Amino acid sequence: MKAITLKTARKMRGTIPRIKVRKVVAAVYGSSSQAAEKKQRTQSKTLVGKTIPLAAAR
């Protein structure tokens, strides 16, 4: 008999994978550590991007 995979079992029970819930909750709360880290990285890049032309202008 073919074994049921975890994914199939979830589909049968109708439950949502936890990682998916985690992502949606983080997006709704808008403050997950991953999101915050990404935001910080983006801000750093933006700052660097702005600094270089200013420095070059001098």
Added chain:
Amino acid sequence: MGKLSYNDSVFINCPFDAEYNPLLYAIIYAVYRCGFFPKTALDEDDGTANRLDKIIRIIKSCRYGIHDLSRIEMNVAGYPRFNMPFELGVFFGAKYLGEESQKRKNALIFERDKYTYQQYISDLNGIDTKAHENNPAIAIRKVRDWLKTNSKRRTIPGPAIIDKEYHEFIGKLPAIAKGLGVEPDNIPFYDFRTFVEESVREKLI
């Protein structure tokens, strides 16, 4: 999530119907936010398992139990709902007749109005029940105070913090449900628990 210990587990003996959801949601959130794990008869979905065996197994695995006797009125067919008082009786039986660890069991017994139980279960006379008055904020405070008093854990936040975070969660719940393709008015209990777990985690990281 690691293995759940007996001391962290709370048996939830409450009605599971739409009308009771505001209280159930508040109780479940408070239990999670206090650092405990709620267990219910809905946790296992095995058609081959005997319902009573399942309930006994869950009761045995929980040190704490929240029992709500506020909804034992007649149903539409004219019969009272005896599941909650019956499961409270099993919980009492485990505490007084069970092995050593079972004797540490502790129960929070809810009613709508205090001491009305004396009119339908006089055997409980002398038991200190708590009234939630159908108010989720009161239920949160009673659950929090009871867990704090009995576990003595310093990590349990004050009732105002839990209440504030709960309201924030309830405000975001429709968006969470919609984001996962679940109807906000019809969230399966298993999914609701996962939403609470992840929302509490989100607040704590």
